[in-house]
Amino acid sequence: MKNNRIGLIxxxxxxxxxxxxxxxxxxxxQTEHAEQVRAQGLGMVRSLAALPASxxxxxxxxxxxxxxxxxxxxxxxxxYAAVSAADGRSLAEVASAxxxxxxxxxxxxxxxxxxxxxxxxxxxxxxxxxxxxxxxxEKTQVRIGYFEPRTPFNMKDLPFYALxxxxxxxxxxxxxxxxxxxxxxxxxxxEQLRVAAGQTxxxxxxxxxxxxxxxxxxxxxxxxxxxxxxxxxxxxxxxxESVASMASGRLLEYGSNKMQAVLQCLPDGLxxxxxxxxxxxxxxxxxxxxxxxVADVLSQxxxxxxxxxxxxxxxxxxxxxxLDTRSQMTIEFNPSGVPxxxxxxxxxxxxxxxxxxxxxxxxxxxxREHLARQAGNDFVAHVAxxxxxxxxxxxxxxEMLADVGExxxxxxxxxINVIQxxxxxxxxLVNNLLNVSKLEMGSMRPERHRVKLDDLLRDAWxxxxxxxxxxxxxxDLQVSRELAAVSVDKDMFRIALNNLLNNAIKYNQAGGxxxxxxxxxxxxVVIAVRDSGIGMSPExxxxxxxxxxxxxxSGDEQRGGHGLGLYLTNQIVELHHxxxxxxxxxxxxxxxxxxxxxxxALVDGGQVL
Amino acid sequence: MKKTILLVDxxxxxxxxxxxxxxxxxxxxxxxxxxxxxxxxxxxxxxxVMVSDIQMAGMDGRELCRTTRARYPDEPFPIFVxxxxxxxxxxxxxxxxxxxxxxxxxxxPRQLVARLAAHFAHAATQPENTHAx
Numbered sequence: 179m180k181n182n183r184i185g186l187i188x189x190x191x192x193x194x195x196x197x198x199x200x201x202x203x204x205x206x207x208q209t210e211h212a213e214q215v216r217a218q219g220l221g222m223v224r225s226l227a228a229l230p231a232s233x234x235x236x237x238x239x240x241x242x243x244x245x246x247x248x249x250x251x252x253x254x255x256x257x258y259a260a261v262s263a264a265d266g267r268s269l270a271e272v273a274s275a276x277x278x279x280x281x282x283x284x285x286x287x288x289x290x291x292x293x294x295x296x297x298x299x300x301x302x303x304x305x306x307x308x309x310x311x312x313x314x315x316e317k318t319q320v321r322i323g324y325f326e327p328r329t330p331f332n333m334k335d336l337p338f339y340a341l342x343x344x345x346x347x348x349x350x351x352x353x354x355x356x357x358x359x360x361x362x363x364x365x366x367x368x369e370q371l372r373v374a375a376g377q378t379x380x381x382x383x384x385x386x387x388x389x390x391x392x393x394x395x396x397x398x399x400x401x402x403x404x405x406x407x408x409x410x411x412x413x414x415x416x417x418x419e420s421v422a423s424m425a426s427g428r429l430l431e432y433g434s435n436k437m438q439a440v441l442q443c444l445p446d447g448l449x450x451x452x453x454x455x456x457x458x459x460x461x462x463x464x465x466x467x468x469x470x471x472v473a474d475v476l477s478q479x480x481x482x483x484x485x486x487x488x489x490x491x492x493x494x495x496x497x498x499x500x501l502d503t504r505s506q507m508t509i510e511f512n513p514s515g516v517p518x519x520x521x522x523x524x525x526x527x528x529x530x531x532x533x534x535x536x537x538x539x540x541x542x543x544x545x546r547e548h549l550a551r552q553a554g555n556d557f558v559a560h561v562a563x564x565x566x567x568x569x570x571x572x573x574x575x576x577e578m579l580a581d582v583g584e585x586x587x588x589x590x591x592x593x594i595n596v597i598q599x600x601x602x603x604x605x606x607l608v609n610n611l612l613n614v615s616k617l618e619m620g621s622m623r624p625e626r627h628r629v630k631l632d633d634l635l636r637d638a639w640x641x642x643x644x645x646x647x648x649x650x651x652x653x654d655l656q657v658s659r660e661l662a663a664v665s666v667d668k669d670m671f672r673i674a675l676n677n678l679l680n681n682a683i684k685y686n687q688a689g690g691x692x693x694x695x696x697x698x699x700x701x702x703v704v705i706a707v708r709d710s711g712i713g714m715s716p717e718x719x720x721x722x723x724x725x726x727x728x729x730x731x732s733g734d735e736q737r738g739g740h741g742l743g744l745y746l747t748n749q750i751v752e753l754h755h756x757x758x759x760x761x762x763x764x765x766x767x768x769x770x771x772x773x774x775x776x777x778x779a780l781v782d783g784g785q786v787l
Numbered sequence: 788m789k790k791t792i793l794l795v796d797x798x799x800x801x802x803x804x805x806x807x808x809x810x811x812x813x814x815x816x817x818x819x820x821x822x823x824x825x826x827x828x829x830x831x832x833x834x835x836v837m838v839s840d841i842q843m844a845g846m847d848g849r850e851l852c853r854t855t856r857a858r859y860p861d862e863p864f865p866i867f868v869x870x871x872x873x874x875x876x877x878x879x880x881x882x883x884x885x886x887x888x889x890x891x892x893x894x895x896p897r898q899l900v901a902r903l904a905a906h907f908a909h910a911a912t913q914p915e916n917t918h919a920x
Contacts, residue, residue, distance in 0.1 A: 563842060566871040566893065567798060569893050570798075570801065570871070570894055571798065571801065571804075573893035574801065574805070574894060575804060577896050578807060578808060582808075592803075600800075730821075730844045
């Protein structure tokens with residue numbers, strides 16, 4: 179449409195140009211023609227005027243010059259030639275066919291002149307040149323008339339004009355093509371803009387406007403402006419979106435960092451494997467657990483870094499396709515990279531859209547649990563052994579009593595004594611076991627009160643004295659009445675004291691003695707149990723408070739220890755923020771001392787019991 | 788000739804009762820408090836049967852058995868090991884050693900006497916295989 183319009187404009191404007199050119203040419207031709215006629219006419223009039231009148235106006239019947247002019251005229255527009263007298267009377271005249279000699283006009287002052295004679299009835303307009311005849315005085319004039327051209331257009335020039343018009347007209351398609359070619363990118367641009375405008379969907383008006391205005395460059399410019407407006411709007415929108423997406427990106431990054439930090443802080447080691455079995459994520463905790471660094475593990479297949487056959491076997495199971503992907507699997511193993519560790523490894527397939535996209539492996543340090551379990555097993559085994567030992571002795575003595583006792587009174591007495599001792603040993607073991615259990619479960623909490631130590635010590639001494647006397651051991655009490663008060667749990671403290679006194683009696687020598695003493699130092703109160711017993715080696719002294727540690731006994735005499743008494747005593751003293759010290763010399767006896775902090779007066783505010 | 792029994796236990800009461808009972812049955816009894824002492828006594832007395840506890844400080848019953856077998860490969864005299872551990876896993880170690888048997892704790896002296904009597908009666912009928920348990 180746009181191009182058609184351009185074509186029409188081109189055709190119209192070219193026609194106008196052709197018309198203008200032709201008009202100018204015609205005007206020029208007419209002017210030239212008129213000049214030519216004028217030059218010819220005036221020249222002829224001057225030359226005729228110079229001739230004598232007799233030549234011009236010959237006698238009747240004689241041929242004159244005028245006749246010669248008519249006969250030899252070379253101009254087809256020649257109308258007439260005449261010699262007129264002053265009164266207008268024609269002295270001689272010749273005329274072309276169809277031409278009438280008009281009446282003469284009076285001579286102009288300038289002499290030679292011209293005049294236009296308008297066309298009369300059925301006649302033609304004539305241009306007349308005239309001038310005075312020199313030989314016949316002022317009043318006689320020579321006149322020569324030429325027909326004015328019938329039409330301004332000269333038919334013989336038609337092919338020339340046609341050629342010019344054709345040439346110019348032929349330029350039109352050329353120009354049209356050139357313009358069209360130059361317009362093509364613009365048209366394409368316009369089309370693109372229109373499509374772009376349509377695509378944005380935000381400005382339907384532009385699309386409508388462009389439909390109307392896309393025919394010309396103004397429309398294009400308009401469209402371009404609109405498009406630029408729209409583009410700037412769109413750019414602003416995009417900038418806003420960019421800011422928003424940057425913000426959300428930051429949020430995501432923040433979230434991701436947070437998650438990473440959380441995962442890194444977990445006490446468990448985490449590994450994520452892709453379906454091909456390569457590690458894509460690992461937390462730093464795997465290093466202390468597996469003994470391999472994160473850098474060695476990342477992007478590596480399991481075989482490259484895993485030295486533990488159990489873990490490899492489990493991960494291989496998760497890699498293989500046959501496994502039910504919903505299953506979870508846990509193994510327990512000792513990692514070869516970290517000796518002494520015990521690990522739980524749990525593998526879980528990561529599922530998305532019913533297909534596994536990797537495996538999550540959680541590694542947990544189970545060393546403590548393992549050791550605790552082992553310690554529990556050891557404890558049970560130990561207790562069973564400790565209980566079975568006296569039972570064994572009781573059973574054997576019982577059998578011997580049955581078999582031999584009737585015959586041998588000495589055996590009878592011995593058996594009864596041993597059985598009594600072993601029963602006592604089992605009883606003490608069971609009591610201490612219960613106390614140790616309570617202590618370790620945390621259910622034994624010291625209820626500390628302000629206690630007068632001398633009463634407590636005196637009670638313990640009274641209780642132990644009968645046992646000591648039965649074994650022939652002297653038990654002394656050396657306690658000053660003015661002892662500072664201490665803050666202790668009376669019942670627990672009694673257990674500790676009894677254990678120390680029992681040991682002092684048990685590991686004593688016949689005729690030996692035990693002293694229960696209490697002294698006050700600057701900051702603490704020291705309760706000492708001193709015996710003249712068998713004593714201990716330095717190695718035994720250092721280890722005697724360990725759970726189930728028993729000093730090896732030599733000789734035939736059985737003391738009946740079970741390895742819990744001193745452990746329990748030490749634990750109780752520590753619960754009271756005190757400390758147990760041991761001095762011992764093999765063969766000379768031992769001193770067990772409990773150091774308790776003195777209680778400042780009225781700090782506790784508790785009642786003195 | 789009196790058969791010699793080596794008793795090894797860190798519990799003096801056990802030694803005391805078993806010694807009394809075995810001596811009444813006419814055995815000669817040698818006793819030791821631990822593995823090291825047992826090896827010393829073994830070198831001097833050459834027992835016909837050894838009865839040992841398994842849980843002992845220092846050298847325990849297992850080690851004593853292994854050392855004994857290694858030291859006297861030509862005299863595989865029977866060894867009775869007294870144990871309170873009834874789990875089968877605790878007894879695996881004796882598979883590598885010949886003529887080692889278990890005595891269950893709590894120990895019955897009568898049972899030990901009967902086992903020894905059976906052993907020596909069996910050995911008497913098969914002189915070429917003196918030390919079969």
